[in-house]
Amino acid sequence: MKITIVGTGYVGLVTGACLADTGNEVWCVDKNSEKIDNLNKGILPIYEPGLDIIVSRNTKDNRLFFTNDLAKAIANSEICFLTVDTPSNDTGAADLTNVVAVANALGEMLQTPILLVTKSTVPVGTTLKVKKIVQTGLQNRSLDPTSVSVASNPEFLKEGTAIQDFRYPDRVVVGTERSQDAQKLHELYSPFMRKQDCFLVMDIASSELCKYASNAMLATRISFMNEMSQLCEKVGADIAHIRTAMGWDPRIGTHFLYAGLGYGGSCLPKDVLALTHLGKEMETPLYLVEAADQTNGNQRERFLNRIVAHFGGKNNVKGKTVALWGISFKPETDDIRQAPAIFLIEKLLGLKAMVKAFDPVAIQNARKLFEDRVTFCNNNYACLEGADCLIIVTEWNEFRSPNFTKMKQLLTNPVIFDGRNLYSPEKMRELGFDYFSIGR
Ligand SMILES: NC(=O)c1ccc[n+]([C@@H]2O[C@H](COP(=O)([O-])OP(=O)(O)OC[C@H]3O[C@@H](n4cnc5c(N)ncnc54)[C@H](O)[C@@H]3O)[C@@H](O)[C@H]2O)c1
Known part of the structure; x- marks a missing residue:
């Protein structure tokens, strides 16, 4: 054909x-x-x-x-x-x-x-x-x-x-x-x-709508877990346990139940918005879908606020050097559209921090966006030299089992904000890191 x-x-x-x-x-x-x-x-x-x-x-x-x-x-x-x-x-x-x-x-x-x-x-x-x-x-x-x-x-x-x-x-x-x-x-x-x-x-209408419905469901699952992670932090529960216990129920399943920095990319954010827009246009407000979007925004803000609080408030972020691992909206892609990293980098630059970033494949795209406002590094360790903290944004495989001793030597302060819950909090404490993750 x-x-x-x-x-x-x-x-x-x-x-x-x-x-x-x-x-x-x-x-x-x-x-x-x-x-x-x-x-x-x-x-x-x-x-x-x-x-x-x-x-x-x-x-x-x-x-x-x-x-x-x-x-x-x-x-x-x-x-x-x-x-x-x-x-x-x-x-x-x-x-x-x-x-x-x-x-x-x-x-x-x-x-x-x-x-x-x-x-x-x-x-x-x-x-x-x-x-x-x-x-x-x-x-x-x-x-x-x-x-x-x-x-x-x-x-x-x-x-x-x-x-x-x-x-x-x-x-x-x-x-x-x-x-x-x-x-x-x-x-x-x-x-x-x-x-x-x-x-x-x-029929054509169902076919068009099922794509939006699928993406809205995925977005809702992520936002649901992110809301639960916020509650976990308040009550001293661990979102990893909650996820396992929920996911083993076959009616729920284990996919898309990870708390983190929220969804990004070229599809979920825009499709959630387009669906809520369609709902309003049809006078059928989609409250759940709107809430998924709101929670997604909150989750990023909360994470940023935690970093800012660590430095003692917005004014003290000025002049700090921040290392960032992962720019693409998820691993195995160079797509940075609506990526949480873009939000975080823009905010940190706005507070006059210096940002050093590494991503295995997305640097070329990120360079087009940030030009020389961000220092892009050749590998993940090079980012850490002289940095006041590390922020993990994308869960690339190569970040899962790094050389922690080397990381501690390179960082000015052994502080990690992990937006993807890659490491065990106990282990990180034992190694002497100030380690902040999500919902644990
Ligand atoms: N990226 C994904 O993972 C994914 C998954 C499922 C569905 N979708 C949907 O598929 C569509 C495409 O997404 P994408 O990520 O491939 O987009 P993209 O931005 O990567 O590619 C779109 C391409 O279309 C070209 N284009 C735009 N107008 C054109 C025109 N008039 N004539 C010729 N070329 C034109 C652009 O130059 C661009 O190269 C979107 O509706 C998206 O929501 C994307």
Whole structure:
């Protein structure tokens, strides 16, 4: 099948590479020329484990192509996925500018029948809006509007394990108006469902909404545990015990029950906002989801306040050197969008602290944001030299069993604020650290 993917980011590139890998001819399009030029030179715009090998194999075998030229890509494609970004606008609603731009462009250039699939996370009604825009474009050129059909196919991959998630999905959700469109997508996805057919067909509105509902549930679980962690600190309980005891109940399960610095990234924060916005618009306030967002904000503030209190108040943070381990919003990705580290660094810089930071893969992205306002280090120990404390923000594996003796020697003061509960408080006390973690 010839397939076009519009938007070659975290979702588009993974989708394109994995679909090419099963034998399809895939054209990945992006409006960002630098990104496309680099991809054509074999340089990937993102860090995603295992992606480079699949991209290079499929470009070499002439199944995967990168271009800025949408018309060239779309010619004779049977399916076109929209994987452009849908960030929050000022009101919290999903900004559909990119989706609408692609729909307008398609309406002006499509010549042959095609199935347009929204894979970006979009509010209910967007897929039909895309159809309307494209069909109007076709009508204006006296072409048959029914040659275009649409489907919703929200993406559930997780950065860091995106290849595995795409190849072995828990579920593939599609919302369609016509059974033949569902069949076509089933055919496309069947190589990834050999063990178990996890293809779910539903109406378009349900398909669009289920992605938001899933992310809102995940956000709510995290915020729930973060609220419990705050209570644990007040009553002298340990959130790790609470998590185990809760998680062993099969009705609850163990996933997404970690207290920490709250959720970040390019999806959960914006999707929670977009869902609450949709609820308000529909006069159906989503109190729980709104509270998840509020708790998420509080959790970061509380953590920052604890650091500030340790130094004796805001004025005393000035001139302190702070080491920070982990910048990406979670391990195994270079994505720093809405990362807790960005919030903490901005606040600490605002209080005139000096920040030294290390991340295994996200430094390049962080440097673009902070330029020379932050000292970026080549390894995690280099950060610690002369620092008044260490803040652990992202739970990269290499931070889990560090050389504590070396850390103590390098730090000016043996103080650790651990936003991810990586170490045992008892052990840290024995080693002579002032150790602050969350909910323990
Ligand atoms: N990143 C994730 O983990 C993830 C997971 C599931 C769903 N999603 C959803 O998928 C969508 C894409 O997310 P992402 O993280 O891949 O975004 P991204 O920012 O990494 O990539 C989007 C790409 O689209 C391109 N683009 C924007 N407008 C365009 C246009 N008019 N024509 C051509 N290209 C255009 C941008 O240049 C960019 O390269 C979002 O709706 C997101 O919510 C993301």
